[in-house]
Amino acid sequence: MEFIRACEEIAESVTDAVADLTGVPAGGDAVKMGADGTPTKRIDQVAEDAVIAYLREDPLCRTLVSEEAGVVGMDGEAGTIYLDPIDGTYNAVIGIPFYALSIAYAHDGILQKGYVRNLATGETFSAVRGMGAFLDGEPIRVSRTCLLEESAMSVYGRRFDPAPVLHLGRKLRRWRLFGASALELCYVGAGRIDGFIDFRGTLRVTDAAAGIVVCEEAGGRATGLEGGSLRFGEDVTTGYCLVATNSVIHNKVIEYLR
Numbered sequence: 001m002e003f004i005r006a007c008e009e010i011a012e013s014v015t016d017a018v019a020d021l022t023g024v025p026a027g028g029d030a031v032k033m034g035a036d037g038t039p040t041k042r043i044d045q046v047a048e049d050a051v052i053a054y055l056r057e058d059p060l061c062r063t064l065v066s067e068e069a070g071v072v073g074m075d076g077e078a079g080t081i082y083l084d085p086i087d088g089t090y091n092a093v094i095g096i097p098f099y100a101l102s103i104a105y106a107h108d109g110i111l112q113k114g115y116v117r118n119l120a121t122g123e124t125f126s127a128v129r130g131m132g133a134f135l136d137g138e139p140i141r142v143s144r145t146c147l148l149e150e151s152a153m154s155v156y157g158r159r160f161d162p163a164p165v166l167h168l169g170r171k172l173r174r175w176r177l178f179g180a181s182a183l184e185l186c187y188v189g190a191g192r193i194d195g196f197i198d199f200r201g202t203l204r205v206t207d208a209a210a211g212i213v214v215c216e217e218a219g220g221r222a223t224g225l226e227g228g229s230l231r232f233g234e235d236v237t238t239g240y241c242l243v244a245t246n247s248v249i250h251n252k253v254i255e256y257l258r
Contacts, residue, residue, distance in 0.1 A: 003060065004126050007103050007115035010054050014085065014101050015119055017050040018043050022120070023095035035070030036204060036236040043092055044068055047085035047101070055081070061105065065234045067206040079107045080234070082209040086119070088180030097121055102182035104209030109231075114213030116182045125186040125214045133189050133218035142219040142246035143191040148256070149173055151249060153195040154184045171256060185211025188244050189218030195245035195253060199225055202239035205232035212244070221247040227254040 021027035027043035034040040048068045055064060059076035066072065066083040074081075081103060086092055088099030097120030105113040116125045125140075127133040133140050145151050152174035176193060178184050181203060184196045189211075196215075209232065212222045222244040224230055230240065245253055 001128065003105055003113050003128070004115060006054075006058060006060055007117075007126070008124075010051055010103065011101050011115075011117045011119070011124070013050045013054055014047045017046050018086070018092070018119070021046060022092050025093070028089070028093035034068040036067050036206075040068045041086075041089050041093065044086050044089055048083070051083055051085055051101075051103075063234070065206060065236060067204060067236055070236055071234055079105055079112075081105055082206050082232075084182060084204075084206040084210075087116075087182040087207055088178075091179045092119070096179065098178050098180050098183060100180050100183045102206070102210040104213060106209070111209055111213050111232075114210035114217075116186050116210050116214060118183060125183075125189065125211075127189075127214040127217035129213070129217065131217070133214045135186075135190055140190045140218050142189060142215075142248075143194050144248065145194045145246060146248045148249060148252055151194040152176060153197060153245075154178055154187075154193055156198040156200055181207040182211040185215045185222070185244055188220050188246065189215040191218075191246070194249060195243070197243050197253070197257075199241045199257070200239070201241050203242050204236050204239060205234070206236055208232075208240070208242060215244050219247060221245055221250045223250070223254070225254070225257055227251070 021043040029042045030039035059074045061076040061079045061081040063080045064072040084102040092099040103115045148171040225241045
């Protein structure tokens with residue numbers, strides 16, 4: 001498919017562009033203030049430049065929404081691409097092999113396609129609405145875990161304060177914090193973890209859009225903290241909270257969070 005093929009080419013371009021900036025302090029140098037209101041690191045800027053250069057030559061959308069550049073007009077016929085050039089920047093700079101390129105496509109405000117590649121390992125997750133989710137071309141499915149007492153979840157709190165989630169935390173078997181939201185959503189889709197919860201209120205559409213498509217197409221469910229539908233805008237300064245699970249335990253998680 002055109003979108004997935006293009007994302008593969010973009011991923012190769014980004015991998016080459018940031019090769020000398022991963023695992024070295026220079027990659028973490030702040031080069032400007034990003035559209036999301038946080039400092040843009042050198043590795044983020046280089047990765048974003050590579051993606052924008054590709055989309056200028058092969059426009060896949062009318063509008064690009066990126067964490068660093070903000071809203072950028074493109075020459076495509078329709079649709080919006082949500083881009084996080086490096087999700088998990090700290091991991092990339094410090095040398096932890098868990099950071100990703102995240103690209104999602106939406107039409108008329110509805111997320112349709114998602115692509116997430118772990119730039120350190122090459123593992124690639126992709127999904128198109130109605131066609132399932134895949135890891136390196138093979139179908140994936142969420143876990144069948146039905147008890148919180150047997151579940152493993154990635155849980156993010158404000159400044160890692162566990163107090164708001166303590167009631168739920170006492171029920172979980174394992175907590176994990178990986179540091180790259182797009183990949184963690186894909187891990188839910190692949191059944192590697194049973195849920196991903198972020199109640200910091202800082203999760204941006206660019207962080208989560210592609211991972212949500214993968215998670216949902218693999219049978220998972222993604223909502224707000226109260227269980228309602230998520231409606232993302234194009235403002236990258238707006239932060240959100242998110243609960244994503246294998247669907248089976250979703251209502252139980254929402255109940256404990258309340």
